[in-house]
Amino acid sequence: MRISILALDGLFDTGLTVTLDAFGIANNFAARQMSGPPPFEVSIVGVRKSVRSGHGWPIPVQAITPDLKPDWVIVPALNTSTPDRLIPALARRDVNQAKAQLLTWHAEGAHIAASCIGSFLLAETGLLDHQEATTTWWLAPLFRQRYPNVLLDESRMLVPSGRMVTTGAAMGHLDLALWLVRRASPELATMVSRYLLADIRSSQAPYIIPNHLAQADPLILRFERWAREHLKEGFSLQKAADALTTSARTLQRRCQAVLGKSPLDYFQDLRVERARSLVQGSSLDLEAIAAEVGYVDGATLRTLLRQRLGRGVRELRADLR
Known part of the structure; x- marks a missing residue:
């Protein structure tokens, strides 16, 4: 060759x-x-x-x-x-x-x-x-x-x-x-x-830092800050848009143009990032971590972590040993 x-x-x-x-x-x-x-x-x-x-x-x-x-x-x-x-x-x-x-x-x-x-x-x-x-x-x-x-x-x-x-x-x-x-x-x-x-x-x-991506656009950066304050709540596109004094359509369009994903998908990224931080840096059990990031149970969070990061809770905690 x-x-x-x-x-x-x-x-x-x-x-x-x-x-x-x-x-x-x-x-x-x-x-x-x-x-x-x-x-x-x-x-x-x-x-x-x-x-x-x-x-x-x-x-x-x-x-x-x-x-x-x-x-x-x-x-x-x-x-x-x-x-x-x-x-x-x-x-x-x-x-x-x-x-x-x-x-x-x-x-x-x-x-x-x-x-x-x-x-x-x-x-x-x-x-x-x-x-x-x-x-x-x-x-x-x-x-x-x-x-x-x-x-x-x-x-x-x-x-x-x-x-x-x-x-x-x-x-x-x-x-x-x-x-x-x-x-x-x-x-x-x-x-x-x-x-x-x-x-x-x-x-x-597993290596992407959502906050870094948000720096590329002022509206996305404001959305990222709002989302971090509301991770425990169920996501509402209209509620997010109202808080940012923009339209749901504009927020949807800007997320797609800058991040290549919907506001909901980015919100999920932030949930995963926060959950990963708590899994690796706290003594909370999975149910408590799930509640911190807006999920009703640990099983749902466990599935999401494996889907997004390709790794389970045990593997994430093993990284620190």
């Missing part, structure tokens, strides 16, 4: 190194177990002759030539984790050159993978329009507003869609590398994941 990693100035150092390490370890294991060439031929390429990482380290890149025909192109994240830094970065000349090159490679039949904030660069090309995708969870509101034609689901960690795949925040780079190794050999992927004490995660949901 020929893999080209597209390196741009200011990329996320860990994303690049963990990707290279995963493929390097896979090639080493393969060399011990089988004859023949390494399964992964990895190159670092750039649209510029000189590229530096986010920490200022020089990255050796090879030039992109017409005879470079990768099977997969990987777009690592830029080290720009806030909107005020990311938006200007997307307008840089080298980023525009990279977008044009991605379109060329895609037209030639290459598969394209983007990790974390790298999904923004891929979305800029238009290739993700009407395709499913994920991205780093804390920039999901910006992604959703900037690329309304992309079917974003930031709760997922890895989303294949046609000849493209996107992954979630930060260590999604490792999830992507393991996923590509698994496509070549499930046995090899198992060896690499055990060696690195890592495995592909299916969801970002």
Whole structure:
């Protein structure tokens, strides 16, 4: 498998190194177990002759030539984790050159993978329009507003869609590398994941901080504060809208545009976050915790925690031992 990693100035150092390490370890294991060439031929390429990482380290890149025909192109994240830094970065000349090159490679039949904030660069090309995708969870509101034609689901960690795949925040780079190794050999992927004490995660949901997402919009931030004060009560869209001096339709529309979910779903997220905090940080039994977040019994809360977090009460409490 020929893999080209597209390196741009200011990329996320860990994303690049963990990707290279995963493929390097896979090639080493393969060399011990089988004859023949390494399964992964990895190159670092750039649209510029000189590229530096986010920490200022020089990255050796090879030039992109017409005879470079990768099977997969990987777009690592830029080290720009806030909107005020990311938006200007997307307008840089080298980023525009990279977008044009991605379109060329895609037209030639290459598969394209983007990790974390790298999904923004891929979305800029238009290739993700009407395709499913994920991205780093804390920039999901910006992604959703900037690329309304992309079917974003930031709760997922890895989303294949046609000849493209996107992954979630930060260590999604490792999830992507393991996923590509698994496509070549499930046995090899198992060896690499055990060696690195890592495995592909299916969801970002346990890591999402609802309050952080609310910062993206003044109305959503006010709704989040109101919701936290009313977690014990049954949810009423009209009551929430009245308290915020807006219409139910406007609140519904803003939640969908910014968060990609209904006000009720976001209210449930806040309940889960509060319940998780109480499960892990208090001595209350599950029935008492359920009452604190507005559920009539612990069984309902137990089911919701497992659905939203993929883990039960015992597993959540075991995390602290």
